Amino acid sequence: MEDFRPRSLDEIVGQPTAVARLRRLAVGVRSGRIVPPALLLHGPPGIGKTTAARAFAREVLGEQYENSFTELKAFDDRSPQRMAAIILGSRQPPTRRALLRILFFAEVEALSAESQNALRPAIEGDGGYSVFLLACNDLSGLSKALRSRCTGLEFLPLSAEEMCTLVRRALAITPFHLDDAEVGSIVQRAGGIPREAIKLLREEGGAGGTSAPSAPPQ
């Protein structure tokens, strides 16, 4: 699955509003003009929130991405104690020559109320060294207090045309050959959700589609 994930904001298909906003923020941060507010990326599963968060972080941090970007998923330890330690760390100056740290909390609706509370003061940003990115599927799973402290970025299902582009790009890195009707069928069934399209593509390629002939022996 990871092979299909765009690495830069430029490679992201669709999401013009969210991507333009992230690009502007990245430029602002890089030029030292702004420390952005906490961002809340929201939209259905598989729509591209994690992809966008990582691409934004790469754009901001460049070579420092590996040591200054932290991602905490639902299955990581996000107990209130661990959250407190992470938040304490976020107030320390960033390592090496990084501009700042970026902390990305995926699936925030899965955080306990206590852990959501622990985040509140941190994301209020005391002009600190960290940018907080949060992602969720369902805004109603988030405390109002947390929501009101974040700038929302909505991720919407892609249009059929955008999905077509996404499927063709993904296809180009596989050995599969699907005809227009097969691509159209994937687009139609994926309902504007990139992860769904990639999943169907892998299924189709493995089942109905024809593989490219393998290279002749040397």
Ligand SMILES: Nc1ncnc2c1ncn2[C@@H]1O[C@H](COP(=O)(O)OP(=O)(O)OP(=O)(O)O)[C@@H](O)[C@H]1O
């Ligand atoms: N806009 C996009 N352009 C190209 N590929 C995309 C885009 N959005 C998502 N993808 C593809 O779909 C996959 C799933 O996206 P991603 O993991 O970012 O979804 P998510 O919104 O974080 O989902 P979840 O809510 O389950 O965490 C990615 O690995 C990538 O291959």
Ligand SMILES: [Mg+2]
């Ligand atoms: Mg995600």
